[in-house]
Amino acid sequence: MPELTQQELETRFQKKIDDNLYIEPKDWMLDKYRKNLLRQISQHAHSEVVGMLPEANWITRAPNLRRKAALLAKIQDEAGHGLYLYSAAETLGSSREEILNAFLTGKAKYSSIFNYPTLTWADIGAIGWLVDGAAIINQVMLQRASYGPYARAMIRICREESFHQRQGYEIMLTLCRGTAEQKAMAQDALNRWWWPSLMMFGPHDKDSPNTGDMTKWRVKRESNDELRQKFIDRTVPQADFLGITMPDKDLKWNETTQHYDHGEIDWKEFNDVISGHGPCNRERMSARIKAHNDGKWVRDAATAYANKKVHKVKSL
Amino acid sequence: MQDNQWPLWEVFIQSKSGQPYKHCGSVHAPDGAMALENARDVYTRRNEGTSIWVVPAQYIIASTPEEVGEFFDPANDKVYRHPTFYTLPPEVKYI
Numbered sequence: 001m002p003e004l005t006q007q008e009l010e011t012r013f014q015k016k017i018d019d020n021l022y023i024e025p026k027d028w029m030l031d032k033y034r035k036n037l038l039r040q041i042s043q044h045a046h047s048e049v050v051g052m053l054p055e056a057n058w059i060t061r062a063p064n065l066r067r068k069a070a071l072l073a074k075i076q077d078e079a080g081h082g083l084y085l086y087s088a089a090e091t092l093g094s095s096r097e098e099i100l101n102a103f104l105t106g107k108a109k110y111s112s113i114f115n116y117p118t119l120t121w122a123d124i125g126a127i128g129w130l131v132d133g134a135a136i137i138n139q140v141m142l143q144r145a146s147y148g149p150y151a152r153a154m155i156r157i158c159r160e161e162s163f164h165q166r167q168g169y170e171i172m173l174t175l176c177r178g179t180a181e182q183k184a185m186a187q188d189a190l191n192r193w194w195w196p197s198l199m200m201f202g203p204h205d206k207d208s209p210n211t212g213d214m215t216k217w218r219v220k221r222e223s224n225d226e227l228r229q230k231f232i233d234r235t236v237p238q239a240d241f242l243g244i245t246m247p248d249k250d251l252k253w254n255e256t257t258q259h260y261d262h263g264e265i266d267w268k269e270f271n272d273v274i275s276g277h278g279p280c281n282r283e284r285m286s287a288r289i290k291a292h293n294d295g296k297w298v299r300d301a302a303t304a305y306a307n308k309k310v311h312k313v314k315s316l
Numbered sequence: 317m318q319d320n321q322w323p324l325w326e327v328f329i330q331s332k333s334g335q336p337y338k339h340c341g342s343v344h345a346p347d348g349a350m351a352l353e354n355a356r357d358v359y360t361r362r363n364e365g366t367s368i369w370v371v372p373a374q375y376i377i378a379s380t381p382e383e384v385g386e387f388f389d390p391a392n393d394k395v396y397r398h399p400t401f402y403t404l405p406p407e408v409k410y411i
Binding site: 076 | 320321341342343344345347350357358359361378381
């Protein structure tokens with residue numbers, strides 16, 4: 001086969017994406033595509049892993065055994081999702097060690113939402129309902145992302161996330177049908193988690209410079225603002241049903257657009273949290289680093305055991 | 317000892333008895349027994365499988381995308397391998 005020129009390779013690559021086909025690990029791909037995807041998938045993986053921390057705070061204090069078992073299962077899923085995504089990221093040519101190292105040294109980011117504290121049990125309800133709800137909207141889109149291993153991981157993840165959101169909403173529902181104090185607790189959690197959940201979709205389209213390439217490469221198939229709007233439109237009626245209200249006085253149904261209008265997001269807060277000054281950034285990173293270091297002896301012991309077995313077989 | 321994340325294993329799962337094994341992802345583990353347990357915990361938390369294979373990733377030999385055309389070429393011009401190549405009268409049944 002004659003050697004293809006760079007231009008031919010690029011055209012072929014883009015055509016494959018435009019034809020709704022998938023790029024697989026050994027296929028030729030643009031260097032920029034590989035780099036951007038590696039960054040996005042590994043950040044996504046780190047977010048799943050850090051996402052375990054705010055919820056872990058409530059395992060021992062869950063109100064009953066049913067809630068505790070569900071919360072444990074949810075957190076175990078987050079670990080699983082992190083692993084699906086690390087394994088997808090590795091197919092882009094980076095090792096697990098390199099990916100983890102970028103995370104533990106603070107070079108790679110994770111979703112800013114996990115830098116907020118979980119102050120009451122209602123926060124566990126609000127996280128499942130809002131944070132997982134927002135994640136689902138984004139992840140449903142990514143199920144058809146052009147990179148095969150990423151899209152396949154997303155399909156598995158979406159299948160599991162719906163339990164997360166439903167268990168969260170059920171916690172909110174129970175609180176809202178409980179005493180006045182319990183309902184107030186649900187309202188308070190909504191007040192604190194609503195805006196950070198909206199920020200999960202990222203900056204407004206006009207301030208989002210990276211979107212162009214990712215759209216062209218069929219990774220991002222809907223814009224930040226479109227996804228955010230979809231989330232708001234779905235979630236407001238769910239809050240109405242609970243009988244609690246979004247902390248946004250400008251939120252109202254718009255007959256003309258058939259969408260909810262909403263107030264302005266505090267982008268200063270968003271930028272502060274992203275650049276490391278959120279309420280829990282330092283706590284999350286140190287918890288993660290401690291867990292990694294505390295696990296080293298387990299990794300070492302298992303490696304030593306595996307090596308010993310190999311030597312035994314060889315000496316037989 | 318150097319800290320590392322162990323070798324990579326590819327995971328294949330049979331979803332139901334009688335079904336073929338399908339690739340579903342990978343895990344890291346120091347040996348086969350732990351790879352199998354990790355694969356169970358990561359990929360079958362909701363009864364997705366009745367059986368699992370784990371294979372050291374380094375031993376998988378894969379076709380290369382660049383040669384895909386020539387590689388599959390021998391089958392392209394053999395229409396006579398398909399049942400529709402043969403025309404039979406409509407009166408003939410069960411064939």
